[in-house]
Amino acid sequence: MFRKNLTTFVMILIVIIGLVLTACNSNGSMTQKSNSKEDEVVKIVFWDDNTGPQRTPIWEDLIARFEKENPAIDVEYIGLPKDSAKAMFDAAIASGETPDVASVYASWLPEFSRRDALLPLDSYFSSWSENSKINKGAIEFNKRMVSNQKLYGIPYTQNLDILWIRSDWFKDANLTPPNTWDEFFTAAEILTDKSNNRYGFTIRGGAGGSFQLQRMMYAYSGIETFFKDGKSTINDPKHVEFLKRYFALYQHYTPISDITNDYKAMIAGFDSGKIAMVHHNIGSFAEHAKSLDSGQFEAISLPKSLNGHHVAEDGNTIGISIFKGTKHPKESWKFIEYITSKKAQSFWNQSVGQIPTHIDVLNEDWFKTQSHIQTAQKVYNDPETILFEPPFYLSEYRTILNTIVDTGTQSVLSGKMTVEVFLERWAKAMEEAKRQYDE
Known part of the structure; x- marks a missing residue:
């Protein structure tokens, strides 16, 4: 037990130190007056809640695509082991060294918002051209479960x-x-x-x-x-x-x-x-x-x-959230827009085998032909199912x-x-x- 706790502590410490160094480097580059193209790039840090050989390459692929479309934004990927991810988020919130943006379970939103760690996304979401495409029930659940009924996470995948x-x-x-x-x-x-x-x-x-x-x-x-x-x-x-x-x-x-x-x-x-x-x-x-x-x-x-x-x-979703301590909310929201878009959701959910929250993806052939997803859909679409x-x-x-x-x-x-x-x-x-x- 001691060895397990020590390992978890070391992992948390490494992540936090990395964030501190990242913040220092980022602050330094932003204050310099330079005409170089490199200094004009905004760097944001993204935390993945479930790193591993199967999912990490998916995120790296999506980040590379995003950076190609948005050359002025550099996304640093940090993957957290699933079983210790929550503890690492807790430590980051307590120390004030949170990432800019992260993949966050819907079940974590009430606690994180109560600790004043997240940035409300209501205004960003309402002005987004694709807001009507995201599963309405999942959005309402995320708002309903927090004390102030604000939106703190945009779901990109649903599970069962x-x-x-x-x-x-x-x-x-x-x-x-x-x-x-x-x-x-x-x-x-x-x-x-x-x-x-x-x-x-x-x-x-x-x-x-x-x-x-x-x-x-x-x-x-x-x-x-x-x-x-x-x-x-x-x-x-x-x-x-x-x-x-x-x-x-x-x-x-x-x-x-x-x-x-x-x-x-x-x-x-x-x-x-x-x-x-x-x-x-x-x-x-x-x-x-x-x-x-x-x-x-x-x-x-x-x-x-x-x-x-x-x-x-109910609410068995994972979304993207922006942490309140970010110095780059606009760039972080740009990343959220991309990850929750039809194109990105189709790629991520097809690769992992989960249900997208973007309604346009539900009409794609891969979604209709994967039997395990259709099994889940039958449960969700059954009018007698209790959530x-x-x-x-x-x-x-x-x-x-x-x-x-x-x-x-x-x-x-x-x-x-x-x-x-x-x-x-x-x-x-x-x-x-x-x-x-x-x-």
């Missing part, structure tokens, strides 16, 4: 949690992909073959697992609200029922390593042929496609709830997920805590955060 399955394994076992939760649990048992190191499912017990756990719980129960009469629905009996069955899969029909599995370990297990089903989102399509043939895997929706309808998390809104607006929301839910999951998996106690602690923490917010 689904099940990735080894369709070839299902075919060999003469099994139909699960449509109900009973069928899901049955499939996990049938497709497990420990003698060949094969398991029916994998649980994300490590970093970030709380988000997936919460989405599965509400997808199962069909409960539409996080709070009811001031009480959290987290510890509802339906969630107790689900988690008892879900955590009972551990070690019997999932690997023992699941207790510490993060995103990368979970996906690696599926792509290497050890796992039959994995709960993630459509955004991991490119990783699966790199390791598996098209006939070996497919995306299916999470089973319908006990109430008979799909429940999906569930977690309380992103609570200042303690992410802290509770990181410190109570992630660690609590591991305690339950190791047999040190019951499901009932786990959900009770989770619910009480959320209720206290809500009470403080209301006051």
Whole structure:
């Protein structure tokens, strides 16, 4: 644990030092009186929330295209590892050394805006010629979730949690992909073959697992609200029922390593042929496609709830935001215009395998022919689908997920805590955060 924390601290320190040096260099060049073309170029720093061999080249390509069209703007790319990105943003905000512009999850907007770290984009967006092309619901969600109802992020991609399955394994076992939760649990048992190191499912017990756990719980129960009469629905009996069955899969029909599995370990297990089903989102399509043939895997929706309808998390988007400390808001907005344009969104989302927010891209052939995206679209377009809104607006929301839910999951998996106690602690923490917010 110490080594992990030390590594994260060093990474944060390196990024911040880099930003300080960048700021110094930028300030120095801007104050010099020179006729050279180089001194006329404005430099902005862009942070990517999810660097890696699959996505980093996409951003580098887009940045090169942007700089070619805008030779007076130089974009410095800084990629952050997914699991430590939020901590790095937090450190940058606390130190006042934020980037000019960054890729930011919609769920981070309430906290970042409350810390006065972001620049409102309402006036920029309203005067943009393509503003009517961006998914209206996503824009409204981003405004609705912050306390002052201002716009702090322009979404360029939308996601959805689904099940990735080894369709070839299902075919060999003469099994139909699960449509109900009973069928899901049955499939996990049938497709497990420990003698060949094969398991029916994998649980994300490590970093970030709380988000997936919460989405599965509400997808199962069909409960539409996080709070009811001031009480959290987290510890509802339906969630107790689900988690008892879900955590009972551990070690019997999932690997023992699941207790510490993060995103990368979970996906690696599926792509290497050890796992039959994995709960993630459509955004991991490119990783699966790199390791598996098209006939070996497919995306299916999470089973319908006990109430008979799909429940999906609302606001599951990533957008581009400008940080308030920037000295180049116009150039940063120019970059946002480009990244959220039809051309850039088409390239990024086709490469990653996610849903664009620019409505013109929805008519392109690639979008209509990618089966995993169409699976997601069926869920979003189903009039009976319930879009569930977690309380992103609570200042303690992410802290509770990181410190109570992630660690609590591991305690339950190791047999040190019951499901009932786990959900009770989770619910009480959320209720206290809500009470403080209301006051």
